[in-house]
Amino acid sequence: MxxxxxxxxxxxxxxxxxxxxxxxxxxxxxxxxxxxxxxxxxxxxxxxSIRVPGACEASKIALPSHASGMTGPSGLKPRYVALGRGTQNYTCADSTSTSTPVAVGAVARLYNATCIAANYPDLLAKLPDLAYRIPLPTNEYASFPPANLVLMGHHFFTDAIPEFNLNTTPKKHNGIVMTKKGGAIDAPPGAVSGQYGAVPWLYLTSTDGTVGNYKSVYRVNTAAGSPPKTCEGMPPAFQIQYAANYYFFGE
Structure with a gap:
């Protein structure tokens, strides 16, 4: 015991x-x-009371109820959950009110929150709200407060394709998930909006180039990340800080 x-x-x-x-x-x-x-x-x-092994069993993980508005992971098993912290990136054709920002991807570090997701989903749901307010550690491989989560990988875009590289170090290879958008819903009322609003929750499906048995990724519990409604006063390219939880499902 x-x-x-x-x-x-x-x-x-x-x-x-x-x-x-x-x-x-x-x-x-x-x-x-x-x-x-x-x-x-x-x-x-x-x-x-809690003195049993196996606390990080991924089979106990469930998506938040608000995600029911997206396609569910029917027949798939939860593999990992990661806290994502980084930026949503945008461009503007000009700095006038007649132009609107165009999303050109995101860059984020992914921190392993699988154990918290399996046992304390209420804590997990609050992590992006807190993480959005905390700068990323200067040392890329340092754990991330306030839950001391270890680095699991990186999220970025490759040729406009959302990629999740979970190969953190030579000893920690959890695969690569190449994805495409499968669906989206607005963040629920009460989501931390930042200056301009919380980015939508997303359902992503895996595509060619994926390494590992991954089939879908969900971006949920989003905090901030949305751009202003117009490009008035904005530079040609800019970043908006955000945080979110990412759920990875596979066969």
């Missing part, structure tokens, strides 16, 4: 929090207070 590894991680998060705040690593907010409050509750519960 042993404590769930994730609980040890959560304990580290909770203990690290005061130091982070004292060092002004990021601002204290109501959202952070609520997040750490839930972490403390789970740690207390784990001390008395």
């Amino acid at each position: 042993r404590f769930v590894p994730l609980i040890i991680c959560l304990a580290a998060i909770s203990l690290a929090a005061p130091t982070q705040f004292l060092n002004d690593a990021y601002d204290w907010t109501d959202e952070l207070a609520e997040f750490y409050g839930k972490v403390s509750q789970y740690i207390n519960t784990a001390r008395h």
